[in-house]
Amino acid sequence: MHRSVYMLMLTGAAALSLLGLTAAPVQAQDTLVLKAQVTDGDGRITLGDLFDNAGPAADVVVGTRVGPSAVLDAGEVQARARQAGQSWPNPQGLRRIIVSAGADGESATQIRAEAGRTKEVLVFTRALSAGEIVAPTDIAWQPVQAHLTGGSLISDPETAIGKTVRTPVREGGVVRPGDLTAPVVVKRTEMVKVNWQLNGISLSMTGPAQKDGAIGDLILVQNPQSKKLIEAVVTGPGSAAAGDTAQNLRARALYSSR
CATH class of the missing domain: 2.30.30.760 (SH3 type barrels.)
Structure with a gap:
């Protein structure tokens, strides 16, 4: 009888030890921390734009911004983070995340200060679908608000002409290398x-x-x-x-x- 009780205690101790070992990695796992002010500099909104500690998932695109701001569904962001192997429990219970235009890390004051400045860049003169080939009349130099011209840009029209559009682009959108591919x-x-x-x-x-x-x-x-x-x-x-x-x-x- 005493031997059975002793074996039962050992079995319970082993089970608790096993549970402790399996629970430790979950407790040690970091969760994503939403930035106090969310901005992006190139129209492509990534996990790195949204969270301070996105790490290797920082370049995962979760949405796009056309204009001065974009609104993301918090549930969809949570799902995309999970697909990228990250965890965001949304402790504030947010339904939406508002992303403002501006280079990463800029303050709202800096963004407003740049809103009135413009920069001459290449833009698309019409909306193009994925797979279309860029013709000389499809791009032109136009002034664009400076805070919308961050990131990589195409500065030579010959570099874009003849290329195939990788994903749909809008009229007036800044021409970027990532938008195009060789035909x-x-x-x-x-x-x-x-x-x-x-x-x-x-x-x-x-x-x-x-x-x-x-x-x-x-x-x-x-x-x-x-x-x-x-x-x-x-x-x-x-x-x-x-x-x-x-x-x-x-x-x-x-x-x-x-």
Whole structure:
């Protein structure tokens, strides 16, 4: 009888110890702390804009701002934070979060002081949908309020013309590198001629591309005879290069994207 009671006590102690070990990480987990004043500088609202301690999730986009302010649903922000592996219990019970325009960390006084200043930047002259190609008439230099021009901007029109719009943009929106991508010139399953050069030897073959690609992208092309997949760099519509030429083109593309 005493032995059974003793074993029961040991079992209970082990269970409590196990529970303590499993509960400790949860207690030690940091929760997100909402900033007293929430601002963003480029129209893309991230967890880092909203919270002081977003850490590795700081770049996760939770919304966009068009104009001087934006209103976010607190429940949706909470869900996005959870998806990013973060916890925000919303202790204040907020229903909405208001995000004001301005560079991160600026005070409301600074934002108001800059509201009257303008800066000449490239903007879109019409709304464009994802996948549309930017024409010369789609962008123009216009004065924009200075506090809306933070972050990376495109300062050379030639850099934007001919590019494909990555996500929908609005008329009057500032042209930024993240809005655009190189246009697709090779479609998946399209027949592509691959020129191969190595140590002075030149060969060529034509086979189906395994994915879409823009100029400078690395794609796979299937050899119709051997059925093997060959890595090649897209050089233009329906054409790609492998071997020494491909390595040089790829290195140049990676360097220019920095």
